Amino acid sequence: MYEYRKLTPEERQQLVEKRLQREFPPYSPPHPFKNQKFYLLSAACYEHSCYIEPEARRQQVLDLIFKVFITHGADIRAWVG
Numbered sequence: 001m002y003e004y005r006k007l008t009p010e011e012r013q014q015l016v017e018k019r020l021q022r023e024f025p026p027y028s029p030p031h032p033f034k035n036q037k038f039y040l041l042s043a044a045c046y047e048h049s050c051y052i053e054p055e056a057r058r059q060q061v062l063d064l065i066f067k068v069f070i071t072h073g074a075d076i077r078a079w080v081g
Helices: 009-021 055-071
Strands: none
């Protein structure tokens, strides 16, 4: 995890150049599938630390995300918290 941090500056530059040649974003995960029927959305906080406290605030953020998805026609099929 976080292998990029272990690379030398030269290795980082080579990695970014390779990603750009493949038409991937320079630093984020590639998203090769577009206009598909189903998508998998995942997220994590930096180093998996919890930044939103208290639990009630986390629920507010989750409710907002669901509201936006549903408002824009997304059909949420599964959820893991």
